[in-house]
Amino acid sequence: MKRRTLLATAALGFLAFGGAAQAQMDHVKACFVYVGPIGDGGWTYQHDQGRLAVEAEFGDKVETAFQESVPEGADAERVLTQMALSGCNIIFTTSFGYMDPTNAVAAKFPNVMFEHATGYKREHPNVSTYNARFYEGRAVQGTIAGRMTKSNKIGYIASFPIPEVIMGINSYYVHAKKVNPDVELSVIWAYTWFDPAKEADAAKAMIEQGVDVIASHTDSTAPLAEAAKTNGAVIGFGQASDMAEYKPSPRVSSIVDNWAPYYVKRVGALLDGSYEQIDAWEGIAGGEVLIGEITDAVPADVKAEAEGVRDAIAAGTYHPFTGPLNKQDGSAWLADGEVSDDGTLLGMNFFVEGISGEIPQ
């Protein structure tokens, strides 16, 4: 399985560990390891935008370097060692599969800071982890989907049955159902992060069965390209990147992974000496999950409603997983007004009540 976000182990404490604070530095070399090419238009592209934001923010005080398309596994360890030896002060490893190599190399270079995206292992004081709360964006998309569907059939192209993806599906469905009780959700498991032909076929299969709103948790724009062939009858959302080339329809909004604030914050902390080991999981409020422009293909009242959800989440007054919510088998999960804890979300392996279909085991 390619990269990132397994997040499989549940009970992860969300504490900021009191790592050894570093001395102030005048100049930082920040290095990035990417799993794909920076031109992939999705995951790696967004990480590279974050790198450019670091350069723009600190100017002469930072120097950045990156390596693209680094295979996960043993090769990554070689690249990381090379980077540490070449004078990098902080190294961001941007894919789930770099988790073990990152920790292994970090043991050998205690003075170099390592930051691993979407992992959960922090075996050494110089390893931090970071991730984003994508399910918050799914709540906004679900609201739009529930209001916009004419057939009451909405679809979701899922990658792998892992907690992060299941979290997104549940959030999407819960919010569609909230505004449209008749809504039905179809889920297709693609078993890939990136296979444009398969993603296009999945979108096509849904469209042929009457689905008119398609969300995806795979990386390519293929589902949008397929939706574009219907001349506006089917809409969808940008994923990871804005995918603006499909505006104003079929792409009516998007979830953008915005890593810039986090990268700027961490490199800044290294420069001013306040750097500590952390385990970050920010969302809309922290600016890591951006909701791309909701286009005019969406009626004004729906747009306002969706923006209301976004703003409530950002303000912290609303959590996408607020009870009453039951699990798919009808057993109680959250009582009225109860909010899910992060541990349950990170280990999520069940659908909420109302979703037909099963999670492949």
Next chain:
Amino acid sequence: MDFYGINPAVLIASLMVASVPIMLAAIGELVVEKAGVLNLGVEGMMIMGAICGFITAVHSGSPLLGFLGGAAGGAVLSLVFILLTQVFLANQVATGLALTLFGLGLSSLLGQGYNGIKPPPTGVLPLGPLADIPFFGRVLFTHDWMVYGSIAVVAAVWAVLKYTRAGLILRAVGESHDAAHALGYKVVRIRVLAILFGGAMAGLGGAYVSLVRVPQWTDGITAGAGWIALAIVVFASWRPWRVLVGAYLFGGISVLQLNLQASNAFPIRIPVEYLAMSPYLITIIVLVIMSSGRGRASLNAPAALGQNFHASR
């Protein structure tokens, strides 16, 4: 005429589209293998076809030129294979695998700056009233011309191999290059032409992916279709019409499994994994049957497959 939300006419129509790339690549590889050459670089040639076709179509604005460019891209990459295996007599298996890796890398390089661009659309062939025939109209007459083109290629390859002198010579070269050489046929020249044809077909299949099926360019867009094409050739036991059946089977099962997943109404939930592995399972069963008996099927692999030829030996 829906079965639990799945319309069979629509299902068959989409499997015909989904099968085009693997069918084209497989029929090209069939000709290559009939000539006694094993080229495992289909995936690399396909993706080169995908990017070359995409670039040509974007700059010329014509999907037709795009397909020609794709075929040319695949054929040009196969020249590398020709140079190494037919001139320098390198190992065909190793060279084929290297060709795939090379093609993936080179296509990524060529594709820099082509992300997020939409190619000119390839239209549906206007067949007028034919498309209005119930069921068959939707299944048979609502496609772009490449769908028909791919079937025509299979028919042409079948006819050439079975009925023409050129086909006979090609098969002779694949069965026994020494005998063909003794009869005065230019073994290397014939194999070069076969490999070029295989490259062009793989490139055409790749161009179909980037121009019609997905309409966009991204790294690794063919995502393993070339390997499936190789499996289909074996599955088909080197017979052209069985390539068509195999491609429809592989394409059909992948489309069917997505449709079954999308259908909330379907009463039985078949685990996705079983559907996803079924084409490969069938291939294995066919291989077992072929290699077990003394039937005609077991004799069908070209006898000189994978062996290099040099006139001095």
